[in-house]
Amino acid sequence: MEPELTIQQVAQATGLSVHTLRYYERCDLIAPIGRSTSGHRRYSANDLRWIEFLNKLRLTGMPIRQMQQYAELVRSQPDSGFHRRRQMLESHREAVLAQIQQLQDNLAVIDWKIQHYSELEVTLNDSLKTPPQTHWRSLSKGESA
Amino acid sequence: MEPELTIQQVAQATGLSVHTLRYYERCDLIAPIGRSTSGHRRYSANDLRWIEFLNKLRLTGMPIRQMQQYAELVRSQPDSGFHRRRQMLESHREAVLAQIQQLQDNLAVIDWKIQHYSELEVTLNDSLKTPPQTHWRSLSKGESA
DNA sequence: TTAAAGGTTAGAGCGCACTCTAAGTCAAGC
DNA sequence: GCTTGACTTAGAGTGCGCTCTAACCTTTAA
Numbered sequence: 519m520e521p522e523l524t525i526q527q528v529a530q531a532t533g534l535s536v537h538t539l540r541y542y543e544r545c546d547l548i549a550p551i552g553r554s555t556s557g558h559r560r561y562s563a564n565d566l567r568w569i570e571f572l573n574k575l576r577l578t579g580m581p582i583r584q585m586q587q588y589a590e591l592v593r594s595q596p597d598s599g600f601h602r603r604r605q606m607l608e609s610h611r612e613a614v615l616a617q618i619q620q621l622q623d624n625l626a627v628i629d630w631k632i633q634h635y636s637e638l639e640v641t642l643n644d645s646l647k648t649p650p651q652t653h654w655r656s657l658s659k660g661e662s663a
Numbered sequence: 664m665e666p667e668l669t670i671q672q673v674a675q676a677t678g679l680s681v682h683t684l685r686y687y688e689r690c691d692l693i694a695p696i697g698r699s700t701s702g703h704r705r706y707s708a709n710d711l712r713w714i715e716f717l718n719k720l721r722l723t724g725m726p727i728r729q730m731q732q733y734a735e736l737v738r739s740q741p742d743s744g745f746h747r748r749r750q751m752l753e754s755h756r757e758a759v760l761a762q763i764q765q766l767q768d769n770l771a772v773i774d775w776k777i778q779h780y781s782e783l784e785v786t787l788n789d790s791l792k793t794p795p796q797t798h799w800r801s802l803s804k805g806e807s808a
Numbered sequence: 809t810t811a812a813a814g815g816t817t818a819g820a821g822c823g824c825a826c827t828c829t830a831a832g833t834c835a836a837g838c
Numbered sequence: 839g840c841t842t843g844a845c846t847t848a849g850a851g852t853g854c855g856c857t858c859t860a861a862c863c864t865t866t867a868a
Contacts, residue, residue, distance in 0.1 A: 604780035635749035
């Protein structure tokens with residue numbers, strides 16, 4: 519009934535490597551996984567859901583330390599203490615929003631530069647089609663390009 | 664006339680450490696900086712602009728390897744080859760946009776969880792104000808929280 | 809029955825981007 | 839003259855997040 523997954527299957531499903539899955543378990547991001555009689559890990563559907571959520575945290579840049587804290591909260595108070603967990607997620611949320619903002623701000627400068635290069639290319643092309651009146655080298659102003 | 668800056672001043676202005684500034688020069692992200700008679704670095708306004716732009720690339724997550732390539736292009740063809748440079752920036756731009764998209768997607772799941780916790784807290788508060796009819800523990804369904 | 813495929817562990821190694829250290833030079837102020 | 843403090847270098851060390859290795863065990867299919 520419970521579809522018990524092998525470490526390979528979980529790796530496939532989550533995009534994490536089997537190495538990483540074992541590593542996460544070792545550093546308590548994942549609670550000890552059930553074993554088959556032979557000692558091999560058998561992941562439950564719940565385990566998979568948890569790992570998938572961990573992965574969201576990871577992909578939004580949460581450091582392992584923080585994920586460890588969060589995991590510890592979930593493990594120690596699975597049925598209460600939502601407030602503290604929510605706080606953690608909300609403060610992480612703010613950090614991610616700030617990061618997105620910073621990416622966008624800095625990207626704007628890069629966009630501006632791309633635009634600048636486009637214009638230089640157009641001007642350069644024009645000066646190649648029509649015989650150059652002025653020396654095209656005068657286009658560049660300093661080496662800050 | 665040219666305001667020659669010390670490494671300290673550039674560090675202040677850019678937010679990079681003096682260590683990092685020397686490190687960037689060592690690995691050719693920054694062309695060799697002019698020196699005072701005593702051998703101390705003296706940064707020009709142009710140097711500063713370049714470092715500030717580098718910093719934008721860095722803050723948008725461009726790896727040092729790529730910045731090295733870009734810097735090499737600028738150094739080898741300061742007055743031409745805009746096309747290649749523009750290509751690099753555009754492909755980086757796409758990568759950053761994809762990254763922002765991924766952050767937003769994953770953040771949506773985290774937001775959903777925050778919402779979920781909020782609701783649990785409200786329900787929990789209610790059940791504390793009015794005498795509990797059902798055991799509040801029944802709120803949690805599994806440990807995938 | 810035997811080979812291949814997949815699992816286990818403890819622990820070492822890696823790539824990145826810094827960050828720091830040690831030993832020395834130099835300029836300014838007391 | 840001497841101390842203080844900012845600078846120089848080459849090279850070592852750090853923290854993060856994996857990633858791999860070696861030696862061994864189990865399951866499966868031919």
